[in-house]
Amino acid sequence: xxxxxxxxxxxxxxxxxxxxxxxxxxxxxxxxxxxxxxxxxxxxxxxxxxxxxxxxxxxxxxxxxxxxxxxxxxxxxxxxxxxxxxxxxxxxxxxxxxxxxxxxxxxxxxxxxxxxxxxxxxxxxxxxxxxxxxxxx
Amino acid sequence: xxxxxxxxxxxxxxxxxxxxxxxxxxxxxxxxxxxxxxxxxxxxxxxxxxxxxxxxxxxxxxxxxxxxxxxxxxxxxxxxxxxxxxxxxxx
Amino acid sequence: xxxxxxxxxxxxxxxxxxxxxxxxxxxxxxxxxxxxxxxxxxxxxxxxxxxxxxxxxxxxxxxxxxxxxxxxxxxxxxxxxxxxxxxxxxxxxxxxxxxxxxxxxxxxxxxxxxxxxxxxxxxxxxxxxxxxxxxxxxxxxxxxxxxxxxxxxxxxxxxxxxxxxxxxxxxxxxxxxxxxxxxxxxxxxxxxxxxxxxxxxxxxxxxxxxxxxxx
Amino acid sequence: xxxxxxxxxxxxxxxxxxxxxxxxxxxxxxxxxxxxxxxxxxxxxxxxxxxxxxxxxxxxxxxxxxxxxxxxxxxxxxxxxxxxxxxxxxxxxxxxxxxxxxxxxxxxxxxx
Numbered sequence: 001x002x003x004x005x006x007x008x009x010x011x012x013x014x015x016x017x018x019x020x021x022x023x024x025x026x027x028x029x030x031x032x033x034x035x036x037x038x039x040x041x042x043x044x045x046x047x048x049x050x051x052x053x054x055x056x057x058x059x060x061x062x063x064x065x066x067x068x069x070x071x072x073x074x075x076x077x078x079x080x081x082x083x084x085x086x087x088x089x090x091x092x093x094x095x096x097x098x099x100x101x102x103x104x105x106x107x108x109x110x111x112x113x114x115x116x117x118x119x120x121x122x123x124x125x126x127x128x129x130x131x132x133x134x135x136x137x
Numbered sequence: 138x139x140x141x142x143x144x145x146x147x148x149x150x151x152x153x154x155x156x157x158x159x160x161x162x163x164x165x166x167x168x169x170x171x172x173x174x175x176x177x178x179x180x181x182x183x184x185x186x187x188x189x190x191x192x193x194x195x196x197x198x199x200x201x202x203x204x205x206x207x208x209x210x211x212x213x214x215x216x217x218x219x220x221x222x223x224x225x226x227x228x
Numbered sequence: 229x230x231x232x233x234x235x236x237x238x239x240x241x242x243x244x245x246x247x248x249x250x251x252x253x254x255x256x257x258x259x260x261x262x263x264x265x266x267x268x269x270x271x272x273x274x275x276x277x278x279x280x281x282x283x284x285x286x287x288x289x290x291x292x293x294x295x296x297x298x299x300x301x302x303x304x305x306x307x308x309x310x311x312x313x314x315x316x317x318x319x320x321x322x323x324x325x326x327x328x329x330x331x332x333x334x335x336x337x338x339x340x341x342x343x344x345x346x347x348x349x350x351x352x353x354x355x356x357x358x359x360x361x362x363x364x365x366x367x368x369x370x371x372x373x374x375x376x377x378x379x380x381x382x383x384x385x386x387x388x389x390x391x392x393x394x395x396x397x398x399x400x401x402x403x404x405x406x407x408x409x410x411x412x413x414x415x416x417x418x419x420x421x422x423x424x425x426x427x428x429x430x431x432x433x434x435x436x437x438x439x440x441x442x443x
Numbered sequence: 444x445x446x447x448x449x450x451x452x453x454x455x456x457x458x459x460x461x462x463x464x465x466x467x468x469x470x471x472x473x474x475x476x477x478x479x480x481x482x483x484x485x486x487x488x489x490x491x492x493x494x495x496x497x498x499x500x501x502x503x504x505x506x507x508x509x510x511x512x513x514x515x516x517x518x519x520x521x522x523x524x525x526x527x528x529x530x531x532x533x534x535x536x537x538x539x540x541x542x543x544x545x546x547x548x549x550x551x552x553x554x555x
Contacts, residue, residue: 004531007212010524017517018205025198025284030384032195033280035392041288042202048296049209052216055226072411076404083401094397108384108393111400118404122411123293129418130300131224141456143231145494148460150238152486153269155467157242159479160262161249167476167533173261174525175470175483177291178518179463180268182494184275185511187235189498194507196275197514199287203268204514206292208521210264213296215532218257222303223296 004053011053018046026116030105036112040119047120048127056131068124075118082110142190149183170214177207239273256307257299264295281388355391452497459493466490475541480530487522491515 026039051059083094086107091098096107156179160172181200188196216223246266253259267290274283337344346352384390392400462485469482495515499508 004528006524007528010520011212013520014205014208014517018209021201021205025202029389030386032386033198033284033388035281035389038284038288041285041293042206045206045209045288045292045296048293049212052209052212052223052296056224057226069415072408072415076408079401079404083397094401096394104394105384108389111393111397112389115400115404118408118411122407122414123297125411126297126414127223127300129414130297130304131222133418134222134224134303139452141453141497145456145460145497146235148464149494150235152463152467154238154242155471157246157265159470160258160265161246161253163258165476165538166257167529167538168479169258169261170529171476171479171483171526172470173264174522174529175466175486176265177268178487178491178522179467180272181514181518182463182491183272185495185498185514187272187275189501189503191232191276191278193278193280194503196280197507197510199271199275199280199284201510201514201517202284202287203291204517204521206288208525209292210295211525212528213299214257214261215528217299217303219532219536223300 007053015046015050019043029112036115037119040116041123043120044123047124065128068121071117071121072125075114079111079114082107142186145186146190149179152179166218174211177203236276239269243269254309256302256309260295260298264291267291355387448500452500455493455497459490459497462490477540491518
């Protein structure tokens with residue numbers, strides 16, 4: 001679909017906004033609907049749109065599958081790390097009050113970031129793996 | 138409850154029903170894609186009007202999400218039908 | 229009030245119509261598209277019930293990603309549903325199970341009932357209180373003071389986020405682990421695919437049989 | 444001021460809803476895919492725009508107005524593009540209107 005001019009231009013226009021909107025949903029989740037899970041899915045949708053229009057190879061060149069595989073683990077590790085750091089600071093596991101005055105705020109943001117990274121990576125991984133199976137190029 | 142919002146939501150619901158019938162009946166795959174795309178657009182309207190009707194304008198975040206994601210779904214279906222896979226790069 | 233109820237009834241009727249259509253179709257491509265519509269309607273219904281966070285998830289996952297992932301799967305397996313012999317026994321089992329579920333709902337509190345246990349529980353009150361109380365509140369008033377509830381103060385306006393990420397942090401960690409496991413499973417099973425491409429003889433016809441031109 | 448706002452809301456939202464219904468009827472009743480495409484266009488462009496502009500007139504926070512404008516912008520970018528890609532795919536893959544079953548495939552369409 002790369003040779004389809006209108007589609008290509010509009011996709012290029014749209015992808016930054018989809019990714020930006022994912023971050024809006026991520027950081028605004030404390031005040032409105034949304035959070036890490038939804039943001040991760042939206043972010044993955046932006047990358048998948050790129051893969052659909054410009055081809056799987058182009059997407060894999062932009063974001064290598066190895067990076068995505070690392071992201072799958074990194075998000076969960078970030079989540080666990082927040083818990084362990086709270087433990088080391090003298091609180092209970094995942095007790096954000098140990099982080100000080102605005103601890104709850106910071107803890108929730110960090111944990112949501114972990115969820116975001118894992119969900120986005122898993123969605124992109126699933127898409128890459130399935131599209132890989134029947135690629136024609 | 139403002140009367141024009143009620144009119145709007147009634148019109149939007151009727152349109153949703155008609156698009157749904159077209160998506161179910163087909164007959165060709167292109168009719169279905171067209172109906173699904175229209176349905177998505179009308180759903181954006183439904184969510185916006187519902188937000189004002191119930192006095193919850195933060196529902197608009199959801200409408201914005203649909204306005205962006207509806208396009209991705211349509212392109213995916215088109216690509217599937219034209220190329221038989223989702224990986225192809227060249228035409 | 230009656231008008232609002234009517235919107236809900238119409239949405240549920242459209243949902244039922246979509247579900248019946250999906251069950252009757254044998255063309256999996258059309259099924260994928262209609263399940264996208266089903267997710268959209270489901271999200272509208274949840275929004276109508278004033279649950280924007282759930283609707284958001286349903287919208288992002290159901291309408292955005294799952295349609296694409298279903299299509300990616302159909303590329304591999306083809307778009308015709310396998311014909312199976314429909315037995316009356318299966319229908320009976322489904323009807324009985326559905327009847328039991330409907331019977332179960334009869335004991336549930338009425339929709340929006342203020343006396344429902346979920347609305348009266350101390351836990352609910354604590355959640356709602358914590359979401360609305362500012363974080364500084366806790367500093368000035370020690371926990372054993374006046375209200376027991378004030379120990380819960382978090383100071384984040386969105387109750388759902390507070391409950392998911394703070395009160396139920398363990399739960400959400402488990403959910404993240406589940407998603408991680410799903411990704412791991414896909415990588416382990418399909419990850420080696422690039423080394424063994426499908427041979428041309430293995431390719432499947434992705435056009436559903438009722439869309440194919442007459443041969 | 445409020446009376447003008449009310450009047451303008453009626454003027455925008457009700458015709459917008461009617462145009463949506465018109466598009467829906469066309470989607471349901473017109474004879475073939477290319478004709479239905481026109482009907483869907485009515486819903487996607489003027490119907491959507493009138494309803495959203497009407498909602499912008501409602502008294503609300505300025506962020507709400509901005510969000511509505513952004514939604515309108517994205518709908519106006521994505522739906523014509525999706526419609527164009529759809530009709531391009533249909534025509535190049537050999538789908539023909541009811542009244543021109545044997546129309547040949549134009550070279551320029553084929554090569555694009």
